[in-house]
Amino acid sequence: MAQQEFDTTAFRNALGSFTTGVTIITATAPDGTPVGLTANSFNSVSLDPPMVLWSLAKTSLSVEAFNEAKHWNVHVLSQEQQDLSNTFASRGENKFAGIDLEEGLSDAPLIPDCSARFQCRNMVTHDGGDHLIYIGEVLNFDQQDLPPLVFQQGQYAMTARKPWEGVELSSEPKAPECSYNEDLLGYLLGRSHFQMLFRMRKVFDEQAHEDSHFFALSVLNIQANLSLEEINDYIEYTGHSLTDTDIEFLISQELIEKLDDETYQLTANGRETSLLHIAQAKAIEEELIRDLGQGDVMALKLLLKRLISKTDPGLPDLWKAKETAK
Amino acid sequence: MAQQEFDTTAFRNALGSFTTGVTIITATAPDGTPVGLTANSFNSVSLDPPMVLWSLAKTSLSVEAFNEAKHWNVHVLSQEQQDLSNTFASRGENKFAGIDLEEGLSDAPLIPDCSARFQCRNMVTHDGGDHLIYIGEVLNFDQQDLPPLVFQQGQYAMTARKPWEGVELSSEPKAPECSYNEDLLGYLLGRSHFQMLFRMRKVFDEQAHEDSHFFALSVLNIQANLSLEEINDYIEYTGHSLTDTDIEFLISQELIEKLDDETYQLTANGRETSLLHIAQAKAIEEELIRDLGQGDVMALKLLLKRLISKTDPGLPDLWKAKETAK
The missing domain is CATH 2.30.110.10 (Electron Transport, Fmn-binding Protein; Chain A)
Structure with a gap:
């Protein structure tokens, strides 16, 4: 040859x-x-x-x-x-x-x-x-x-392992490609998010929280001294927003407090509540690591981070220190 | 030896x-x-x-x-x-x-x-x-x-590829393990979901839709002849629910119609709108496949399905035909 x-x-x-x-x-x-x-x-x-x-x-x-x-x-x-x-x-x-x-x-x-x-x-x-x-x-x-x-x-x-028996969410034969079926990434992301949040809600429903309250407490856990407008800048992308009524409610629950400069911060009680939320989220994650495997959860997080980087509409960096000259 | x-x-x-x-x-x-x-x-x-x-x-x-x-x-x-x-x-x-x-x-x-x-x-x-x-x-x-x-x-x-430069969402050094940081799976899922939905909203905001309207139309795209209660059974896990006011609004927009047995179905216009949403979701997904790679998006979907299976609180199967004897 x-x-x-x-x-x-x-x-x-x-x-x-x-x-x-x-x-x-x-x-x-x-x-x-x-x-x-x-x-x-x-x-x-x-x-x-x-x-x-x-x-x-x-x-x-x-x-x-x-x-x-x-x-x-x-x-x-x-x-x-x-x-x-x-x-x-x-x-x-x-x-x-x-x-x-x-x-x-x-x-x-x-x-x-x-x-x-x-x-x-x-x-x-x-x-x-x-x-x-x-x-x-x-x-x-x-x-x-x-x-x-x-x-x-x-x-x-990293690897995402495929179970031998496959993974099907619906017991029905799959609908044709062109229609709404369980393979749609948007559906899978939404359902994953809401099922995780559904587990979280067991904790924060006890305090009669709305999703927006939960998001606001999380933001204030990272960044103190935020105005209502600034809080909403951080959570706007969720489609939720905090109103004056929500602020009053959170103050009445002694979760946040208003400072002299019209900004808000967590109270000791609010910080404890927010840390409880994080602990609960971590516990749910630990359970998933046991169910799916450490490597698969690592791969999932990597892929979500890559997706977030690619779809970021220009959100403010929650972990970046607020500019002092503001 | x-x-x-x-x-x-x-x-x-x-x-x-x-x-x-x-x-x-x-x-x-x-x-x-x-x-x-x-x-x-x-x-x-x-x-x-x-x-x-x-x-x-x-x-x-x-x-x-x-x-x-x-x-x-x-x-x-x-x-x-x-x-x-x-x-x-x-x-x-x-x-x-x-x-x-x-x-x-x-x-x-x-x-x-x-x-x-x-x-x-x-x-x-x-x-x-x-x-x-x-x-x-x-x-x-x-x-x-x-x-x-x-x-x-x-x-x-399947593989999830790691970019050489790494993936960091925040420009700040990472907060300690015990606190709320960008490595929390719940945060990553929420942010991924909302960023995808944020892109979708550009389409459905034009029709002044709430998230709950969007979810209801999606459900009615799969299952016709649902009562208000049945619609809410399907979307309850999202934390959203449809009220009588929402129903009236969707009827006024000629997106859904009421049947003799007090159940609802999409109108021709509603079906077109819902198909437009799905087409938009698929277009966003296609863009992600171009950005992340076909294999990585496949791996992401596999992992999300496994997560959904493990965290399913017992949701009704949206794609399963309604029992006729109901």
């Missing part, structure tokens, strides 16, 4: 379609120096005997060390170890600085807090074009329930 | 921490029969020359065919090909039934609609314990912008 003209960049991009985890592989050089690098070319080979493989560019500065090493360790990185991945992907020195290495079976450095680790004895090294393929026997391994870091199309990523 | 007692199930679970894509590898047996199987043991090896590898259990029924095959094709599956993945993971016959195979460089079957494909010439096969490692030279490849199927911890998954 004729030799193809190969576009290496396009080839690399196509390979990027295959999603991988991210690993750091470590060994100790003959002179005792620890070496390590980030690789996503790891994969399982055999269950019995337990074997794994990974490959290393022949141009890598660590080739010599790995060729001499009898042992190497594979660390499947967790979501929290993205910085570590970047460090070990660079050619910098002292990559191991600040890492509290653990004692392993061999002299290969063992990094803590990974999703999984495989301590291996190098069995054989095969030629693989511009790379070398290292195949090792797994002597020991361990695993922690930490969401793994993912790499796809040249980007880090 | 002493032989370790190896728990194969635990080892398999630990390997599952390493996320992978899902591939189907195909070849043609000497007798002309197409063979194919699902594998996640694929990985890249070399860029120049272009080489990839994958491994196959020695007990596989296809071993003989692959050992004889001069060529094999790797198909990186898309999210839409989960069923195909299941088919090729089974030992069933006629796995290729119904697939409109394409013409490739070799005799190996080429499956359409994949995220990426690599047409390979087998270079060398290495022993790998209970598996064989096939290393191939990539003769041709192609790629489509289809979100890839992902496998992690024994489950299919």
